[in-house]
């Protein structure tokens with residue numbers, strides 16, 4: 001199914017996996033709309049992606065914000081959500097409110113965005129959510145993320161049934177070199193990536209482009225629904 005001229009919204013499209021995904025859809029000839037909280041990130045992304053991209057400020061943790069975004073955007077064909085913030089920490093140490101904050105972002109943000117988008121989404125279109133490999137194979141300290149990612153994958157299976165014929169899928173990335181790790185000291189980040197890469201069959205961590213391809217595939221392939229695409233460099237085998 002061609003994406004030429006199709007209207008695609010990437011919530012979280014200003015950074016990392018979302019930014020690469022917006023670029024990949026543009027390369028397919030789609031009309032791309034990106035949304036995130038920061039106006040600075042939106043203008044930087046618009047510069048990177050070129051003038052054809054529409055940009056909107058959105059904090060997807062608010063149902064009202066999401067509703068008003070989709071009212072402004074109007075009808076469209078494919079929804080991709082890559083926005084979301086997690087929480088890492090040993091279960092015994094991580095305060096419950098930090099786990100709840102992460103759920104409010106990564107789980108409830110995606111949930112509310114889908115709900116708000118539905119009146120405007122083409123019935124022949126698709127929804128792609130984002131989980132993460134810790135849903136299947138948690139590292140130490142990833143119990144909260146494991147729960148969020150598993151909840152998203154369960155939600156997706158329910159939505160694929162409830163919202164049919166709209167197709168609903170999840171992309172589950174392994175470790176990807178994105179600005180989400182920008183807060184770590186350079187040396188620490190490098191040694192973490194090297195340690196992870198050395199355990200993976202592919203011998204490297206992912207680049208955002210590796211993951212972006214999956215969202216394009218899910219929008220294009222009219223026979224795929226209710227599926228998790230796991231792109232983790234073989235992490236489940238290591």
Ligand SMILES: NC(=O)c1ccc[n+]([C@@H]2O[C@H](COP(=O)([O-])OP(=O)(O)OC[C@H]3O[C@@H](n4cnc5c(N)ncnc54)[C@H](OP(=O)(O)O)[C@@H]3O)[C@@H](O)[C@H]2O)c1
Pocket residue numbers: 011012013014015016017018035036037038039041042058059060061082083084085086105106109130131132133172173174175176177178179180
């Ligand atoms: N990188 C990895 O290793 C990895 C691994 C597995 C899964 N994932 C998942 O992949 C997704 C993308 O991660 P990434 O590494 O690409 O992160 P990133 O580079 O930090 O990008 C996150 C994007 O989401 C937006 N965002 C965050 N909170 C938002 C909110 N409340 N409302 C609207 N937009 C919001 C950010 O923009 P603003 O700040 O402007 O809002 C940004 O555009 C996340 O769900 C993450 O959990 C990542």
